Amino acid sequence: MTVLAQSDIQTFGKYQILELIATGGMAEIYKARLEGIGGFQRTFAIKRILPHLSSNAEYVAMLVDEAKVAGLLSHANIVQILDLGQVEGVWYIAMEFVDGRDLGNVLRRARDKGLCLPVPHTVFLAIELLKGLEYAHQRQVMRGGRPVPLSIIHRDISPPNVLLSFQGEVKLTDFGIARASHKALETQQG
Secondary structure: OEEOOHHHOEEEOOEEEEEEEEEOOOEEEEEEEEEOHHHOEEEEEEEEEOHHHOOOHHHHHHHHHHHHHHOOOOOOOEOOEEEEEEEOOEEEEEEEOOOEEEHHHHHHHHHHOOOOOOHHHHHHHHHHHHHHHHHHHHOEEEEOOEEEEOOOEOOOOOHHHEEEEOOOOEEEOOOOOOEOOHHHHOOOOO
8 A cells, every 4th residue: 555645645526535445457446535524534445547548438337337236246355446436537437445355365365474364264255255255146125116136146255355354354345347136227117
């Protein structure tokens, strides 16, 4: 993570960018803060398309689809999507900030020290992850007055996409290539 000095804090729309968390082939993820009246503050993670890809319709569609799919989910083991927007032509998703590490980082550090995760911890991680996956797959939305299953399949379960909070939470993130039932995502006419 790259922590920005107080003088380097940038404003991105209504958010203050505090530090760079990660960079991928399509997007950067930042720790950001939203401030409101009466001293209100909330920390978010902002995933924004790399500036040179912001005008690429395919990448924009992928980000929008990710927000639409994950935005339908509200579960303790899934990172919550809170906002989708565009600032000066740059598309972004604002999501729950998980104060912790990703499983890939934890596994690398353990390996570097010649350690393995204890079996009870591994079982706990698997159970928590499966709770989120089960919810995503079984989640239903109302369409035409009847429940329609989302049948979401994540398709990218990997250690970097499993976040472990310092409070012991296990959260799945990055639904960028997830697939959901086409019928469930159709906009209801009315």
